Amino acid sequence: MAQIANRRLAMTLYSGDTCPYCHMVRIVLAEKGVNYDTINVNLDDTPEDLKELNPYNEVPTLVDRELVLYNARVIMEYLDERLPHPPLMPVDPVFRARHRLMLYRIERDWYTLANQLADKNKATDAVRKELRDSLTSVSPIFEQKPFFMSDEFSMLDCAIAPLLWRLPSYGIELPATSKPLLNYAERMFDRESFKESLTEGEREMKEE
Numbered sequence: 001m002a003q004i005a006n007r008r009l010a011m012t013l014y015s016g017d018t019c020p021y022c023h024m025v026r027i028v029l030a031e032k033g034v035n036y037d038t039i040n041v042n043l044d045d046t047p048e049d050l051k052e053l054n055p056y057n058e059v060p061t062l063v064d065r066e067l068v069l070y071n072a073r074v075i076m077e078y079l080d081e082r083l084p085h086p087p088l089m090p091v092d093p094v095f096r097a098r099h100r101l102m103l104y105r106i107e108r109d110w111y112t113l114a115n116q117l118a119d120k121n122k123a124t125d126a127v128r129k130e131l132r133d134s135l136t137s138v139s140p141i142f143e144q145k146p147f148f149m150s151d152e153f154s155m156l157d158c159a160i161a162p163l164l165w166r167l168p169s170y171g172i173e174l175p176a177t178s179k180p181l182l183n184y185a186e187r188m189f190d191r192e193s194f195k196e197s198l199t200e201g202e203r204e205m206k207e208e
């Protein structure tokens with residue numbers, strides 16, 4: 001697969017060291033075997049060019065020649081279409097729509113809570129409990145297939161794995177009854193693309 005690993009595309013990712021949305025995009029890029037440049041953005045002091053590229057001044061922001069994209073889902077879908085192998089979304093329109101709906105739910109139900117936990121002023125035990133209970137309740141689903149609701153690794157896994165990786169840093173420990181989810185997390189963390197996607201700040205999270 002050397003030719004895939006050597007794919008030279010003039011892509012640049014503006015990325016945050018601990019940003020979970022950037023992490024999702026980095027996993028997709030690693031799955032696709034893309035060579036890209038990373039600009040590590042300090043969110044307290046964002047570079048001038050990011051302000052010019054993205055009206056929201058946020059990461060992830062991807063530049064592919066003339067094209068500038070932001071919002072993790074927009075970027076991930078673009079990458080999947082631009083680099084179709086390996087595919088990370090179903091082809092069938094109905095399955096594709098369900099996949100998008102699930103991505104939306106992951107973001108709305110789990111990342112809303114995770115974002116609060118990442119913010120010291122908003123992190124409370126009630127939020128911790130809500131996220132922990134929500135994950136615990138869906139744990140049995142992770143037993144049915146090797147990947148999230150699928151026999152193949154997909155965009156859904158790219159979206160969930162960064163959240164699971166951050167649980168210790170949010171102060172969440174899943175109960176033993178969540179074994180299927182814990183096993184799934186270990187499978188994701190063992191995947192090459194996941195290991196490749198990690199920044200220094202993310203590696204440190206696991207040791208917290």
Ligand SMILES: N[C@@H](CCC(=O)N[C@@H](CS)C(=O)NCC(=O)O)C(=O)O
Binds near residue numbers: 018019
């Ligand atoms: N919905 C956006 C969220 C991205 C986001 O929240 N990024 C944060 C870092 S994790 C950011 O850039 N924040 C900049 C700021 O708050 O000034 C996406 O999916 O890309």
